[in-house]
Amino acid sequence: MTGTAARPRAEHTVYRVSWTPGSDRLAGRCHCGAECTGEDPVAVWEWLLAHPDHPDGADPR
Amino acid sequence: MMSTGFIRDQWYVAAHAHEVGEDLLARTVLGEPIVLYRTADGTPVGLADRCVHRRFPLSLSQRVDDRIVCGYHGFTYDRTGACVAVPGQRRIPRTARVPAYPVVERDSLVWVWIGEPDRADPAAIPRAPWLDAPGWTTVRGLEPLAARYGLLVDNLLDLSHETYLHAGYIGTPEVAETPITTEVDDDARVVHVRRRMKDVACPPFYARSTGITGRIDRWQDIEFHPPCLYLLHARIAPTGVEPAPDGTDPHAFHAEIVYAITPETQTSTHDFWLVARDFATDDAEVSRFLAESNRTVVLQDVAALNALERVIAAEPPGFQELSINIDTGGLAARRLLNAMASEASGAGPLPDGRSG
Numbered sequence: 001m002t003g004t005a006a007r008p009r010a011e012h013t014v015y016r017v018s019w020t021p022g023s024d025r026l027a028g029r030c031h032c033g034a035e036c037t038g039e040d041p042v043a044v045w046e047w048l049l050a051h052p053d054h055p056d057g058a059d060p061r
Numbered sequence: 062m063m064s065t066g067f068i069r070d071q072w073y074v075a076a077h078a079h080e081v082g083e084d085l086l087a088r089t090v091l092g093e094p095i096v097l098y099r100t101a102d103g104t105p106v107g108l109a110d111r112c113v114h115r116r117f118p119l120s121l122s123q124r125v126d127d128r129i130v131c132g133y134h135g136f137t138y139d140r141t142g143a144c145v146a147v148p149g150q151r152r153i154p155r156t157a158r159v160p161a162y163p164v165v166e167r168d169s170l171v172w173v174w175i176g177e178p179d180r181a182d183p184a185a186i187p188r189a190p191w192l193d194a195p196g197w198t199t200v201r202g203l204e205p206l207a208a209r210y211g212l213l214v215d216n217l218l219d220l221s222h223e224t225y226l227h228a229g230y231i232g233t234p235e236v237a238e239t240p241i242t243t244e245v246d247d248d249a250r251v252v253h254v255r256r257r258m259k260d261v262a263c264p265p266f267y268a269r270s271t272g273i274t275g276r277i278d279r280w281q282d283i284e285f286h287p288p289c290l291y292l293l294h295a296r297i298a299p300t301g302v303e304p305a306p307d308g309t310d311p312h313a314f315h316a317e318i319v320y321a322i323t324p325e326t327q328t329s330t331h332d333f334w335l336v337a338r339d340f341a342t343d344d345a346e347v348s349r350f351l352a353e354s355n356r357t358v359v360l361q362d363v364a365a366l367n368a369l370e371r372v373i374a375a376e377p378p379g380f381q382e383l384s385i386n387i388d389t390g391g392l393a394a395r396r397l398l399n400a401m402a403s404e405a406s407g408a409g410p411l412p413d414g415r416s417g
Contacts, residue, residue: 017389
């Protein structure tokens with residue numbers, strides 16, 4: 001069998017938060033390409049979901 | 062009956078397909094009592110489970126061919142919910158009809174549409190084709206959960222709890238230690254959470270079912286289709302065994318862990334669980350072991366969430382939770398659910414009252 005997990009479609013509005021291995025850091029990426037890092041998932045989501053008005057600074061912690 | 066606080070205008074799993082047969086099955090979904098049965102031609106039917114006359118449950122009545130004869134006074138309903146006979150008179154009151162729910166049987170599950178029937182689009186039902194596909198074997202169950210729906214969503218979106226709540230079954234230290242990647246597809250309305258573990262211990266759940274004795278690479282790829290369907294694509298392989306470049310993966314073991322999370326009332330939930338596998342598909346002992354083990358795991362969750370429900374019910378509103386990295390997927394799911402709740406007709410906030 002092949003892997004069966006569906007993946008988000010590239011043309012869709014996709015937000016991604018990656019937990020950086022070996023650290024406590026979260027890296028957020030908006031569908032517009034804007035990126036942030038932080039250590040609080042609530043703050044990272046708020047930063048991403050502010051699209052298109054992402055707050056200044058890329059660290060929402 | 063309209064209920065507040067639920068996400069209406071959505072499909073929900075009301076039953077495993079095998080539960081719906083000749084007998085009348087009572088099941089409450091989003092506070093709405095429904096009677097389910099299967100007509101002679103095999104079609105599943107869902108009607109409001111209350112006679113229009115004196116509200117007697119139709120599920121406690123008699124079935125005659127494809128009709129239900131109320132066990133109290135004999136009002137008789139056809140498969141569309143229309144009353145076709147009343148006792149002692151020929152005239153059938155114009156309003157003698159019970160609502161019929163849109164019902165679709167798909168992938169061995171029976172889905173009902175809770176909301177405006179005109180909005181029911183079967184194409185919107187998320188798929189889980191492994192559940193009755195050739196080459197796969199599925200074990201399944203349903204456990205009653207005396208806790209609000211949102212608590213089970215939180216539980217399933219954060220599998221780090223396996224390490225602590227399910228040690229000895231599916232939990233190993235590496236689950237909680239391994240970072241996750243969370244993606245939200247806002248257009249498709251799907252939450253993806255991926256955890257890829259390399260060279261880790263094989264928990265008994267997979268060691269006994271696959272026969273792997275050494276360390277493994279373990280993938281947990283969650284795909285949550287709110288509000289109801291949760292898919293966990295699990296890949297287990299001896300460490301170092303990778304999928305082939307063409308995407309095939311013949312040397313790994315795949316398990317599709319599926320949950321259908323269906324609110325029963327504001328504070329109770331139907332916890333449908335299924336485990337489909339593409340290995341040892343003819344081995345009854347593996348089926349028995351996986352069914353027993355997964356039910357044990359589900360009951361561990363049920364006990365924990367029932368306790369949590371009692372805590373939440375007893376405390377004043379407004380408790381400030383603390384979220385950490387492991388909660389990234391759960392937070393994403395809450396946000397989508399809240400967005401859907403605000404859009405749905407007649408809907409209010411989530412049953413647990415929290416925001417995303």
